[in-house]
Amino acid sequence: MAAQDPEGAPAGPGQRREQFGSRFLSDPSHVFHHNAWDNVEWTEEQAAAAERKVQENSAQRVCAEKQVDYEVNAHKYWNDFYKVHENGFFKDRHWLFTEFPELAPRPNQNHLKDLFLETEKGGLSDCRNTEGGPGLTTEQRSCSSASLRCETQTAPEGQTQKSSPLQMCADKLPGSSATYRILEVGCGVGNTVFPILQTNNDPGLFVYCCDFSSTAVELVQTSSEYDPARCFAFVHDLCDEDQPYPVPENSIDVVVLIFVLSAVVPNKMQKAINRLSRLLKSGGMMLLRDYGRYDMAQLRFKKGQCLSGNFYVRGDGTRVYFFTQDELDTLFTTAGLEKVQNLVDRRLQVNRGKQLTMYRVWIQCKYRKPLLPST
Ligand SMILES: C[S@@+](CC[C@H](N)C(=O)[O-])C[C@H]1O[C@@H](n2cnc3c(N)ncnc32)[C@H](O)[C@@H]1O
Known part of the structure; x- marks a missing residue:
């Protein structure tokens, strides 16, 4: 599983990291002087060679039967991955707050503390089913709190409810009194969520995080860093249109997608993003960092591993x-989102021992939900 290593070079001690780093390779003969170089330019020959490599490794496609298996059992393959690697594979992100300051504490947030305390006093977070009785099928219901309404779904008669939202609403909707809500989708074992919780001390912050791997979610929930007062981890498949998110539309300030959309079959990506977009508040941001075309990991695939383009x-x-x-x-x-940023981060990683060079390509995007026109 060597292909999954979405990391870059850390800044030195005490250094403030520039966006996309600031170590540039001006003299190619110095390439093995450091472990990584930032913002590298590709030559035309290099780009052409990468294209040829991809044509070669895409020439033969995985058979239809296996393709169905990879799709239907996708969560099981990720469960197996996390059973093997637990939380030792993906490293915490030194670049997180440089690239995405939206996840860091907001300036002038002290006034929110008072608001938060007020809200707590008012006991706003009780969220109960208000409509419909037992036995109704896949019908949208709402349960209300003074500050947040959550969408729920009931199981058909005679079946057990497998998702947690209904149960949550009957008790208490986590994060209902928060003033800044982040939702990370495909959170894995919490390599983004835990740094956010550690770094962002905004008393109004609440972090929701989900993954379709129950093994990963369990690792998040059982971590000593997991604080249910500030975070709610749940199992959720972002491609499953019948499974509602436990938060309502227009309630989330920031949606985070880090190396997760790339794990989704391309023909399901648009609907998944549409749903996430609906969860965002107006003015809310969708943040993504993911694999770019011709990243080293793509060029390393062998013939017979290609599913589609x-x-x-x-x-x-x-x-x-x-x-x-x-x-x-x-x-x-x-x-329906507006572009704020859409950048390619090209980095040259170097294995000095083996004298190997590895060209990484990552894409970073920020898209905003338009503000409502003022009346
Ligand atoms: C490359 S890992 C990245 C994990 C995490 N975002 C990180 O950067 O450490 C991709 C993650 O997406 C999750 N994932 C893949 N497809 C998913 C889906 N359809 N719904 C929810 N999670 C999914 C996997 O279980 C895995 O945890």
Whole structure:
């Protein structure tokens, strides 16, 4: 599973990291002097060689039967991944708050503390089912709190409710009194969520995080850093249109997608982004960092691992897509969002021991839900 290593070079001690780093390779003969170089330019020959490599490794496609298995059992392949690696695979992100200051504490948030305390006193977070009786099927219901209404779904008669929202609403909706809500989708074992909770001391902050791997979610929930007063981790498949998110539309300030959309079959990406877009408040942001076209990981795939154009399956059954900037722009703008940032981060990583060079390509996007016109 060597292909999954979405990390860059850390800044030195005490250094403030520039966006996309600031170590530039001006003299190619110095390439093995450091472990990584930022913002590298590709030559035309290099780009052409990468294109040829992709044509080669895409020439033969995985058979239809196996493709169905990888799709239907996608969560199981990720469960197996986390059973093996637990929380030792993906490193915490030194770049997180430089690239996405939206996740860091907001300036002048002290006034929110008072608001938060007021809200707590008022006991706003009780969220109960207000409509419909038992036995109704897949019908949207709402349960209300003074500050947040959550969407729920009931199981058909005679079946057990497998998702947690209904149960949550009957008790208490986590984060209902928060003033700043972040939702991370495909959170894995919490390598983004835990740094946010550690760094962002905004008393109004609440972090929701989900993954379709129950093994990963369990690792998040059982971590000593997991604080149910500030965070709610739940199992959720972002492609499952019948499974509601436990938060209502227009309630989330920031949606975070870090190396997760690439794990989704391309023909389900648009609907997944549309749903997430609806959860955002007006003015809310969708943040993404993911694999870019011709990243080293794409060029390393062998013939027979390609599922469809730029979409591959790894040896362990997990899948990965390699995006262009335009494709991501289309996904987000079709979902009604406005571009704030859509950048390619090209980095040269170096294995000095083996004298190897590895060209990484990541894409970083920020798209905003338009503000409502003032009346
Ligand atoms: C490459 S890992 C990244 C994990 C995490 N975002 C990180 O950066 O450490 C991709 C994650 O997406 C999750 N995932 C893949 N497809 C998903 C889906 N349809 N719904 C929810 N999570 C999904 C996987 O279980 C895995 O945890």
